[in-house]
Amino acid sequence: MALVLIVVLPLAGWLVNGMAGGRLPRPLVSVIGCGTVAASFVASAMAARHLAVPSDALTATLFTWIAAGDFTVSAGLLMDRLSALMALVVTGVGFLIHVYSIGYMADDSAYSRYFAYLNLFVGSMLLLVLGGNLLVLFVGWELVGLCSYLLIGFWFDRERAANAGRKAFVVNRIGDAGFLLGILLLATTTGTLQFDRLADAAGAMAPGLLTATTLLLFMGATGKSAQLPLYVWLPDAMEGPTPVSALIHAATMVTAGVYMIARLHPLFLRADFTLSVVAAVGAATAFFAATIALVEWDLKRVLAYSTISQLGYMFLAMGVLAMPAGVFHLTMHAFFKALLFLAAGSVMHATHGVVDMRRLGGLAGPLRWTALGFAIGALALAGIPPFAGFFSKDLILEHAYAAAQHGGSVALWLAGLLTAYVTAVYITRAAVLTFFAPAGQRDHPHEAPASMGGPMAILALLSFGGGWVGAHAAGAPLLRVLDRFFAIEPAAETLPGAPLTAISVAVGVFGIITGLLLYRRRREVTLGALGAFLARQWYVEALYDAAVVTPAKRLARFAADVVETRGIDGAVNGIAGLVGQAGVAMRRVQTGYVRNYAAAILAGTILILSYWLLRGP
């Protein structure tokens, strides 16, 4: 029952704030919005204490959801160590961002609608991570997509926001069509979608079908987690309020694809080809998105590309069988990227919405605490020890290297290492341009209120010290928990260790130095043709427009204006016209003169008689 409560509490907040929030006083709306998530966090923590043994799981089956023929799927929840960790991240980081929103959204006229959507998101995300079978997960998956749509387009009177929301929904639907087919294939071949029966089911599947199933499911992940080729919606999603970007488009929802692979690891572990695809897509996306972040001028879009890139690392980890490392990085990323976004939100709050870094600068003085928070987040992102991101990113790189030594491609590791360098450069650039470079003209920016500062402080602490839960020097409690969950041997002994760690730290430090040298004096660093190429996002969006969007629109026009009206309906009306003309022609025969009719009868009789006569006996 506790499990049900975890999911239902935020949904109750959604209902109350959604139905009656407009008539409630704002403090009450805030209390309902934040309180339900806090209660859900407490309930998750209390439930998680029951998971002492790795194989422990709490389950709750509510009712039979869909039953038809031999197919049955129940509305059921499942909490094991993986979903418990996710639930804690979702409700924990979610709560902090809810609190932050009290300050950030204080002046918005649609305050209660905002909190209603945010609560709906948390409830849906919890349904996603606590779903007991793939179809319940899919419900959560689609509902978080809906919340993303609603919150990207929160200021729906802006055409850009409405377009961005719709783009997110449609692009995700492309991935989801694949996801759905994967579910169908799994249900048809194994007869079950229950997570607790997945391992047996996977063992019985033919390798080819398993590969097809996992590839289709991964297609869904590329949509939701903004990987190549379906990443295009996430940068545009920055049209939404910044806390939303922090919660949905950095810390939680976009990691759903990573979680899904972790959740379905019994399937993916048996599908080598899929794993290599996952790793390659992850590594390619990590590098690709990082290079774009290097030339982006919009602070939030820098962070968006950074998120895409970091998600790429997580998929790389999944693909090289370093699933605990991937989930570890997911958790650390939730801390430091939420922090970075909230700091960016604080900047926007202080400057009345400026995100163009060409117009920012010199904020380290007036926004001292925000700058400190951003710096901590940046160091964690750049992978500098002892910040949180260092431990998790380094672990992924070590695993990628180890995988190369066991017959994998060394390119994955190299891409990861190169990305680490680019990451350090672009985040240093963003920090310098926003906070340290000489400023232009502006009125007096002011530091954020406590409701915004508090959550940032907590996230800063987590980004600073949180990494030790996965540090081998500290016994790596989180990794030990996860290693056993994934039934993978603890890999510390086989990993290359110190020399490789030194390389990745050096790359990060070198990247920061590069960034400082390049952008210290706010020089317009033009990277020439390469810069232009990167600024156009490698022409991917242009390619999609030319190859997909424009032809699809033309096809729709053609179908509606030519095929439909002139072709099909033209044929219908043509037939009707022919009948009409036949009627006109036949009317001439109906002269009303008896002599004409008599002549016709005579002619007919003669014709029939002659036919019979000529036919012979």
Added chain:
Amino acid sequence: MPVLSILIFLPVAAAIVVVCIDRRKTDALYGVGLAGTLAVLALSAVVFFRFDPNQAALQFVQRTAWIPSAGVSYYVGVDGISLPLMMLTTVIMPLALLSAWGSIADRVKEFVLSMLVLETALLGTFLSADLVLFYVFWEAVLIPMYFIIGLWGGPRRSYAAIKFILYTMAGSALMLVAIITLYLHSGAQPGERTFDLIRLGRLPVAMPLQAWLFGAFALAFAIKVPVWPLHTWLPDAHVEAPTAGSVVLAAVLLKMGTYGFLRFLLPLFPQAALQFAPLLSVLAIVGILYGGIVSWAQPDVKRLVAMSSVSHLGLVTLGAFALTVPAVQGSLLQMVNHGISTGGLFLIVGVLYDRTHSRQLDDYGGVAALMPRLAPIALIVVLSSLALPGTNGFVGEFLILLGTFQTNPAYAALASSGVILSAVYLLWMYQRVMQGPVAVKERARMTDLTRREQWLFIPLIALIFWIGVYPSPLLRRSEASVRALVEQVTSHQSPVTSYRP
């Protein structure tokens, strides 16, 4: 108690009361009409809850000889296949009447009469188990609908009404020939012959003839659905019909075709159905994709919704001819779902049209800011129509895709791209109407929903979530009948054709 007969003819009884009321008392006319349809709804709810889910055969059967010399009987009953459509009809009719109250003000008496007669004809169509009785009701539907489009419709109403009636009559004329042929085939002596659907279902019909009869029935039903490319009467009829007419047309009338697939086509001509299932499936898939693409390019919001019906009913048709239990159950459920979601969409268009007298997307924009109560309702209906999990549409769509996948994964893969298209055109519509800067010319007329209008949507939204979250009451009641149907049809199958991965 002959409950089904009372159900069928109760609207006509209400119509007789309406005849006696002074034509100037429009509120009394609407009031009696609404009361009549609500009484029918209450009675059908009783039938729904007393229906035995474990029984595949017809229940609440009433049967008396009607024209004994010709083997015609008055024979009505309800099973798991007709039950959902009966419920759909009785839920939609009061809403349609309520939508007209306040929007149709001239010739109210005739309008309410037409609606009540229409309900009787529709219920008769869904509950008949005798082919002649069925045919009488089937054709009787056309008359009130013709008047509803032709009298209370838009500027091109007579073109649309004539097109509607000629198109559908062309199909049903051949069906009548097929019905008579079937009758003649049912016994050597006149006394042995019958129009009894159940007995005809056990009658073996040799193959070339069976294929011809199948074709005649299929054409009548396919026009009604409408199956691509026989659909062009539909957008015209919808665009010209008044809101209440569009709602009933989309929500209930189109289902006569898909219901006919399940009720007559499959059990009467199983071998032909197996043989032609691929053809109909392909046409259904073309309809799904074509309807979706054409919807996207429509500047007229009513035409957009009308074309989306072509797409959605393609999915229903695909499910019916997949001939697996989940697909057919999903198809049946999706008939109900489409009635709810598309009925809802037409009601929304009607609410907007009553204020602006425009159906052009270009005349809208930013309505959410002016009508904050309508906006979330419209969003929920749109989400139901694009089959978001948690709403009714998903359950039906998922079952259809699952059941189709079991026999033909390629069909399911093609159909699932309809999932993408529906998001494209529905969210496009929602954005153009509701979002963006306010573009409506006369802001003052964009008042938010009245209390009457809110009651149009409350039942639909309750149904959207109820079926989306807990569809068991519906699925359980249809399972036995659908299983029997699928087994009956597939027992004629040669053993090798089924796909098994």
